[in-house]
Amino acid sequence: MKLVQFASITKKMALAAVGLFLLVFLPVHMGINLCILREDGGEWYRNACHFMGTNYIVKIFEMVLMATILLHIGVAIVLTIENWMARPVRYKVVSKSKTHFMSRYMIWTGGIIGCFLILHFINFYFVKLDIVEGKYTAEIEEVDSFFQQKAKKMQSGELGEKEQAVLVAQYQALSQLPEGKLDKSGKSLVNLSKEEVKKYCGEDFEAEPDFYTMCKEFFKNKYYSLIYLLCFVALAFHLMHAINSLAQTFGLNHSKYNKVIENFAIGFAIIVPLGFALIPIAILFLGF
Amino acid sequence: MNLTLKIWRQDNAKSKGRFQTYKVTEISPETSFLEMLDILNEGLVDKVEHPVCFDNDCREGICGMCGLYINGRPHGCDDGVTTCQLHMRKFKDGDVITIEPWRARPFPIIRDLVVDRSAFDKIIQEGGYVSVTTGGVPDGNAIPIPKKQADQAMDSASCIGCGACVASCKNASAMLFVGAKVSQLALLPQGKPEAALRVQAMVAKMDALGFGNCTNTYACEAECPKEIKRSNIARMNREFLCAKTCSEE
Amino acid sequence: MSTLNSKIPQGPLSEKWTRYKAEQKLVNPANKRKLDVIVVGTGLAGASAAASLGALGFNVKIFCISDSPRRAHSIAAQGGVNAAKNYQNDGDSVGRLFYDTIKGGDYRAREANVHRLAEVANSIIDQCVAQGVPFARDYGGLLDNRSFGGAQVSRTFYAKGQTGQQLLLGAYSALSKEIKAGTVKMYERREMVELVMKDDRARGIITRNLSTGELERHSAHAVVIATGGYGNVYFLSTNAMNCNGSAAVQCYRKGAFFANPCYVQIHPTCIPVHGDKQSKLTLMSESLRNDGRIWVPKNIDDSVAIREGRMKPTDIKEEDRDYYLERRYPAFGNLVPRDIASRAAKERCDAGYGVGTGQAVYLDFKTAIERLGAEKVEARYGNLFQMYEKIVDENPYETPMMIYPAVHYTMGGLWVDYELQTTIPGLFAAGEANFSDHGANRLGASALMQGLADGYFVLPYTVQNYLSDQIHTPRLSVDSPEFMEAEKSVKERMEKILSIKGTKTVDTLQRDLGHIMWEKVGMGRQREGLLEAIPLLAKLKNEFWSNVRVTGDLCSMNPELEKALRLADHIELAELMARDGLQREESCGGHFRLEHQTEEGEAKRDDENFMFVGAWEYKGEMAEPALHKEVLNYEFIHVQQRNYK
Structure with a gap:
């Protein structure tokens, strides 16, 4: 009868525990995202992305996060199938019982969020994993030191003819840098395609994804923006019940604190998705 | 009042059921829902047809025997009542009423609207008691119990085992039923010695019988005729967590 | 005429039970496993007996008419359970509980049984507390009490308005524990349809599986009948739909004497009848009489105006209200015993002062709300008020409740001796199914006490005493001729009923029966009426x-078919009730003969000629039953006119 032979409450608590972890991650992600809205040409945001993309502790967390997401989805699917199996013959009349707001639809709002994650990964995360091509950024300083190394090698005659030609071409390209490829502070090359990375930074230069530019470009597309906004609404609905449910699952139900938990859930479920939603709204409607 | 009834008819556990439509006429608003079905049945017997089987006994809302899924709600459209306490004044002339049996894998249909709820007894048999035998117990006043706690235990104990919680839950979960019993005994000093064993055994049985998992939709709380609160489920979760992590059992 | 031996132990009253226990024979544990006991019924008496016998080590089979033992109608008892704990220091004692119960029963109960009941009552409270029954407690954490009709002390323990439920769930939990342990086997949705005898002893039963219709044979060394009362003979009663006296009648037909069938308790505080399609009546706990005041208008014109809807009860001024119980019984006021309160209500309504449909009186909480505040009243009676509002659609906080007496409990039942054994060896009866402890009238909160006393503290001793000389009796095969014969006769009876294919539904006939009984063998009985009832x-x-x-x-x-089988037995029982009412030329407790009343309209007993238990013996389908008399000797109590003034 049961797909997974843990006690129902154990499974439920597992779902809630990983959910809690995801819940903590959301404000962090939102905080970084909101840096986009700072009028510094993306400096803060790029710095944050740089930190998140290179710090080893963050990388470990990233793996844990991925596992958590998969676990959350996995347990949710198992529970849902078991729950469907518990009522093989459905009622003819749709239930009219009062239930906690959106609690009936957790698997559906969760499903929407899952689909969103796939889209979101294709749009952004896979760029980082180099599965999908995006836009890239490189600090001038790094490009320069990379160039200097090669130049030294050329001087000492270690490079072949072909490689020498490439280096010269790169030098020429850099000196004729088109508009918009340099950030506000002039410290980084931005908005580079893969081709351009090769062209300006060298064949084997490892450029970081330029999420700032990608983001701004991306949300100018109103369809994508709209899809994202809808998904944030789903997230809000999901969270609204999730936080409440989490407390109940861990037995935190007390007449003195129930109101606090309920209000916190509403607050969190509105503020966090709204934080995410501000970016497409700002870009699309405010021409940011 | 004249009403159209769409009632689930099924000859026995194995046969295939179907909805059948009946008309009842001149029902007084003072009639209870089950008396309305009595009237229907008397009419059916007059026509030499099989009357509709439905469970009922005390007809005052305490035995928990009756239980019909009426227009999408267990025990019908009134709050805090059992089917037998539902009165026809809650309906309007000309209404179409769909009556279904409780639907859940652990509650197989016996006939028509009668389901087998012995799964509940099986859960209780796993630990819904204090293991005392007759005689040899201390004086009733030997252990004082704070009034608030005794009252809370009473609220949990008022469960009538009707199964509306399971019937209303989209997952057919029995958490409110089990939670109420676990809570009652966890709140009382008499139940403490076996608390850790009890919660684990009862939850294991509940799972084994094929009840669904709780997803905290709280439909059970909304439909419970005795208005048993979901805090009972929370308390059971707490008890379960403690039992798994802290107890030796 | 066989003499009835009640087997009362010798010695002073308070030592009888102790002496019995000391002298009874026991069965050693190895032999207990070889002995089977059947318990029919899973209410307070049945569940507690099965649990206790199972715990002792006997092989117990218990039969439940519903889908679970928790449905038994004991669950509907609201008020409480009596015990002489004297926690309130108000002068209570075993002796006083004993005295009150005898007096409440109008001196028609057996002294020894009642004293034993009063003795073991305290253990019931302890037992239930240990089981986790959430009795009401005061702020100090100790058990709370309230007072009930027929007593001047506070000795009633309660759990909100659901005491019966909580006690039953306690017994059910004890039963569940034994089922888990394997000492008790549960058979749910089974109805007993015949008693099986061998060598004049009860040796088994035939049951019908209500889910499948199958007939099943079960053998045992002893059979305990705990199937409750027969109030449903009246069709409209506070009993549950499945309550029936069928099992008792089956035993009666097999030779068990049926005692005092005419003693029927009419409960004064029920919700009045609203129409002819009504299926049952709902009881409002007697505890309401603690704070509620019962009245009808003083002027008959006001009553008429209320009935015609021209006036509301709240329009009637204080001085125009007749608080008739307080007027007639100043000492006990609204807390007079049930039979007196019921008759007084009927008397007022018959005199034309009734309200509602004319068959109702008011139960008013105005004074209580003024005195205690609505909040406190809600804490005490909230769930009852809510129940009333759900049924009647009126708010009892604002307008007085309407109540009227309804059949509630049957004091009569299978005749049993001190050991609760019927005249058939090996056949025991417990709880409401026997006649033993309440005499002609039961006091409030005593039914729960008796059911549990029988089950927890009496039967485990007496059944064991009986079984001690059955250890050499082998198990009776269910394929033996006795079983085959019994099953055949039951089957024929059922087939006959199905083959009639007449024109009247069971419900119609049941209503007819109820009508005859309520009119002729109801609250006030008369010789002519009783004589008319029999034909x-x-x-x-x-x-x-x-x-x-x-x-x-x-x-x-x-x-x-289930209903039809029960109805057939109920008609037989009804006849017995009428006969018993007819022979008892006196008024006592629940049996009120209009010919026998004092000038003030009170029950007039005839102790000279009727201080006996009337036990009826079945003499065959066509023959009239024979009456046997067990004379009641009051050795310890001074018999007097019941006076609650």
């Missing part, structure tokens, strides 16, 4: 066996 019942019996229509078949769930 009317014979006619009804004839009508049943020639013109009933039962649809469906034997071998599937068939509630119509």
